[in-house]
Amino acid sequence: MSKLEGYLLKKNGSAFRNDWRKRYFVCDGDRLAWYDDSDPRFEGAAGKPKGVVFVGADATFKPVPSKRIPHRFLLTARKAHGSKATKALDLAADSIDDLARWERALTGAGAPLSADAPEHVASVRSLR
Numbered sequence: 001m002s003k004l005e006g007y008l009l010k011k012n013g014s015a016f017r018n019d020w021r022k023r024y025f026v027c028d029g030d031r032l033a034w035y036d037d038s039d040p041r042f043e044g045a046a047g048k049p050k051g052v053v054f055v056g057a058d059a060t061f062k063p064v065p066s067k068r069i070p071h072r073f074l075l076t077a078r079k080a081h082g083s084k085a086t087k088a089l090d091l092a093a094d095s096i097d098d099l100a101r102w103e104r105a106l107t108g109a110g111a112p113l114s115a116d117a118p119e120h121v122a123s124v125r126s127l128r
Helices: 096-108 118-125
Strands: 003-012 019-028 032-037 049-054 061-063 072-078 086-092
Touching: 003 096, 019 096, 049 086, 061 096, 072 096
Parallel strands: none
Antiparallel strands: 003 019, 003 086, 019 032, 032 049, 049 072, 061 072, 072 086
């Protein structure tokens, strides 16, 4: 199980809006939560996540090359354990190295994804 914390840009709203917000993400095991603030360990506003998804064998991680939003990726994960309902997150890392770290953490969380699949490894490497 991988654990990773840090800031990502998250796209909010519909496909017609270009509203990107900086959020603090915590991937711990198969749980990915995001917060307004950078320290979710404290009680109060920072203590309650704005959202949570669960990364398992059926989750997908897809880098999306973009000149306007570099290091962008799409993550599709389950809304709850045992649920078939999914949530798609449009996210962007600060750097290519951060993108690779998030891919390793998210594809290594929960049940093994296709982290060893050549297309995933090649997809991030091709963005360098």
